[in-house]
Amino acid sequence: MEQERRRLTADDWAAAALTAIGAGGLAAVAIEPLAARLGTTKGSFYGHFSNREALVEAALSLWEKQFTEAYIATMATEPDPMARLRMLFTRIIGNAGQDALAVNVLASADHRLVAPVVSRVEQRRIDYSFALFEEIGFPPTVAAQRAMLGYTAYVGHSQLATRLPGVLPLKDADQLTRYIDSVLNLLLHDAPGPTAPV
Structure with missing residues (x-):
């Protein structure tokens, strides 16, 4: 049987x-x-x-849980906010171009079912980045600017990597690491406190 x-x-x-x-x-x-x-x-x-x-x-609820809340949860045990920022960028930039899901969801952001979820996810991601920059020691106004700049860098990178594969010159792990270093050095320029940017 x-x-x-x-x-x-x-x-x-x-x-x-x-x-x-x-x-x-x-x-x-x-x-x-x-x-x-x-x-x-x-x-x-x-x-x-x-x-x-x-x-x-x-x-869409599953997308929110898997690609926002789960990402954030995996970094919760790292006490250093600069290390968490590096973990975040390494993961999201390293995965760009491998899955068109985020790009396709954002492409439908004006749909009445998608819009509230995308709005909530984007705000959650920016708020998380903002909290990291504040924890690093930036004043709130600067932390907000750096969080927005970091998020737009991610969205732009993801769009290019998915829609125009091969345009970004990140063909191996060394190039990816150098690129992430350059992004973080820009975002952490003039970081206060004793810990220097990467």
């Missing part, structure tokens, strides 16, 4: 929808193709969600 398939959860559907957004944008979230990819039927979908919009909302 054929073994019974694992029952799919709402999280399974949300993860599949998130993969679809990464591959083809928001329009790629369609129930029947996702059901086929998951090896199930539309009935499984309706057991968890009332409609496509609810699935999109679940996928």
Whole structure:
């Protein structure tokens, strides 16, 4: 007798929808193709969600948790704010161009379901960076400017790496490390306190 398939959860559907957004944008979230990819039927979908919009909302919530809150949580044990800043930039810049998900989500930022999530995620990321720069010792006005500059550098880098692969001359780990060093040196210019910029 054929073994019974694992029952799919709402999280399974949300993860599949998130993969679809990464591959083809928001329009790629369609129930029947996702059901086929998951090896199930539309009935499984309706057991968890009332409609496509609810699935999109679940996928965006998953994106927020995995690519913002989880990133921040992984750095929580590092006591040095400069080291946390380096960890953050190494991770986000190192991953740029490998996954179009963030670029595709931002491309749909004017959609009524996407807009509040993107707004919340961007504010959370900027606030986190702001707190790092304040902890390093910058006054609030400067910390806010550095956080905004750092975030726009990340978004621009991610867009270029995904949309125009090969344009950025970061072909190996040494080039990536030197690039991250240069970004951090700019962001940490005139950093107060005894710890010098990288």
